[in-house]
Amino acid sequence: MLDNATALHLATRLGFGPAPGEVGRIRQLGLESYLEQQLNANVNQLPPALAGQLHSIPAFGKDTYALYHEYWFTAIADLRPGQRLPREEKGLLRKITNGVGAQARMARLARAIASPHRLQEALVDFWFNHFNVFEHKKFVRVWVGAYEDEAIRPHTLGRFSDLLLATARHPAMLVYLDNWQNVAPGVRAHGKNAGINENYAREVMELHTLGVDGGYTQADVTALAHILTGWSLGRGYGGGGRRQRDEDLAMRGGFGFHPALHDRAPQTLLGRKFENHGEEDGEAALLMLARHPSTARHISYKLAQYFVADEPPPKLTNHMADVFTRTGGDLREVTRAMLTSGEFRDPANYGRKLKTPLQYIVSVARISGLDPRRSAPLAEELKALGQPIYGCVTPDGYACTESAWLDPDAMMRRLSFAVKFGSGAYMRALPDQYGSMNKQIHLQPEAGGTPLDSDTLVAALGGELSIKTRQALAKVEKAERAGLVLGSPEFMRA
Template sequence: MPKVFTQIVVSLTVCGFVLSPALSWAATNQAKTDQAGPKQSAKARETRAASLSAKRAARQAAKQAARQSGPGTNVKNASSGPIVPAAEELKVLHLLNRITYGPTTADIERVEAMGVDKYIDEQLEPQSIQLPEAIVKYTNAPALKESPANLFLSYGRDAFGEMAKAARKKGPGGGTDVAVKKEIQQLLRDNYQELYGQTTDARLMRALYSPRQLEEVMTEFWFNHFNVSIDKGLDHLWVGSYEENAIRPYALGKFRDLLGATAHHAAMLFYLDNWQNTAPNRAPLRPGQKNKKFAGLNENYARELMELHTLGVDGGYKQADVIELARVLTGHGIVSKRSIAQQPAGMQSKFGYSFDPNRHDFGDKVLLGRTIKGRGVEELEEALDELSKHPSTARFISFKLAQYFTADEPSPVLVSKLASTFSRTDGDIKEVMRTLLKSPEFWDSRNVNAKFKSPYRYLLSSLRASHATVSNTKPLLGFLKLQGMPLYQCQTPDGYKNTEKAWLSSGGLLQRITFATALGANRNPAARISSVSTDEIMKVAGVKPTDKTGQVVASSPRSLQISLLFGSPEFMKY
């Protein structure tokens, strides 16, 4: 088996490649803005109207907050009271902390030069930013590029079909040759490791070094929102394909497209068992056939599709709706071995999706009070249209984004603003993000350095800040596992939380300090840091020499200073 973890040397200097094209793009953009001058007053009126309606909505939102659907909703609202804008000198750091995986000094200088607004606009158009070759190569790995069917055939059990066949009746006493059986097990494990290595390398290297940082952050956000896990059966073959084809292309696109893509990818259909979801009382395909696997409804995906992916748990659906949506979803499954050869091109082959009319319930359904005419595959499109347009969905998604990007208990005013952009733009994620990043709530001084980093963000931000050269991602994955956030291994469909409550624990904090100490002393087996000064890390951590942390650092041995900064209370937050 080829080894996955090839030695790679990429450092943050790759960002240098990007600097010039990005800057020239920014210049073009500036020209466009200038031309748009006369329209400004109309735009200002629009903005004011929007802010008025947002205020009205906010009042309602505050009332709703107690029973509102937000994950871990808490009415005790830290952000009540008037907004105090963050000080100018903190703005660049705050922005980089939130829309990237942590600033480097080079980033700070660059954004200071171009201005926060231009940087936001640039990050919202990831296609405009050129990707360095050193990163592109990770995206060509089979785990990301091959179709689910091909991955199944070349990496799954079937890849060893001949071997298994040959071993049958070859063992002592006429049974299966146990040694060969064990060898196959080992080869399979190697295959899974290989695919996992490709997928995690591609994720971590891009998160660390891609200049399209917001795209990386959004990809993680949406993967987590539409979570699947390698721990569920065949998904260990498909997680890479899922993220690359069903999540990443839509991370700043239309929510409806994202929802549709996840609903048609084999990884999701397998993870939430829908591939077996079958019309109840379906006549057997062959007389006398008993099929335990495909014998009736399975509510799993239907429920999570509404509870976690769209409406939110208090979004207004009932158990009856779960059953109706499960009926809509009957027959939507995974390409079978038999039908791989006749797979049409496009989404079906790329996503490993297949619709089996024989298992579909063709009766009419009533979802959320509306009748969906039974007619086959289009019913799902109609249901997804309805769900993605539903006001509960706008609100639920807006809450999650606001919580992720601003505060554990986000401002209800902001949530309403986002929800109204979501509804107005037909679920355009880019526009929702633009509203968010340009809102006064985002820039509220109380949000600066106020969120506790998830393990994933903590890891990445320390490596980015220290210009680390990552030679082996395995120890990094080990750290994430230790911290309770193993990559692609959140078993439950709700994904990982991103609040302080979820991640701050005594044991976890000590592990971070141990990690920081090793990284700062250049004793981390995965990553080497080079030529980074204490002052630089002070700057990215937002620590001033007069702060308590600054004083302790100054009075400590030089060899310990960077470790102390990475383990400081300030660096635990962002």
């Protein structure tokens, strides 16, 4: 039978920490069986209670076309070209779109806490940050949840090339990194003279594929930007007249290639010539990047940094890169190679990574058995801890390393949260985060404030507490012990 420490390591690295009884279940399954269960899970099959909660969220499951027209288009439909929203209507639009984001955050947290597909939720966290979009940029306000569900979740264990193309074509990414405004020189688009915009081309090479030292030049950035001109939004998404709706483009997720905006001049990217006749050249360029050896190394390093160690061993990342190249970017096989490696299973790596605020908050919710229907206000705690969901402004996403999150003020805020949550006062103090327009998912606070049982928390951890923490627990009142467990150094780490 698997030992407690290894079972806890699996529960923490693969799934934000154990729920009560989970360490024991993993021990019974064994390492190989548990890993295969997670690697081959039917991620679309959720427990009825969780599925019911998700489908009670008004915006959940709606595609980009529906979200745009239901939450954005109606507010601007009667505007004449060039006319701006009155101030009071801007406030209403902001309230509506912020509400959509709140619903997306609720769905993310509920799945992170209650989904049995632990690895899937950890991979969603990783890949969303890898292909980050910032919620509060224009239309992304209403699309961020759909971006996660349409572009990220279906591909976490699929082909990297499919994941790259799904993000590249998604309206949220097109708007966030401005490729919807990337048009041939001299062409008038979106009511103004636009021209070449290199934002997406630069970030797709630096962050999404090759890496900063991946062997590309500024000339390659410029060439890729020219190749991707005309990759924009479909009509009815801000990419054409406000009253136009194009069902064909809607079926493609809101992406539209506009030949009139495309620069047809031949380009040379990483030594390969592209005739640049149309959309197919952009797809070919992205596929070339997806299959590049530098991409294999970059992706392998980042995955190992998230799941294994802040400074992953070169032997491991080289092995993962070899698997990436040999399998054509099969992320299931790359992830399997990482999780079955000696480096991942090395006890020297247990408890060595500092949890990010998201990992910490979700691990508290999971070990306490928090009902996911009450999870939405945790988003406010994440904001206070510096990691609001969908709130990273920069395209590199949130870091997963200790240096990014370890500072005295941040640790004090975590301790304050731990004490408040452990005492039972947390749920009593929760405000309504949704407002009148979202009463159907309003969370009612707990009537009581019964402290969490520290013995239950320790048992859920498989008894894996240090002597120092056990001595500290013995010195405080019983009502204070749960907060001490949740704020202990070992619980802060994964």
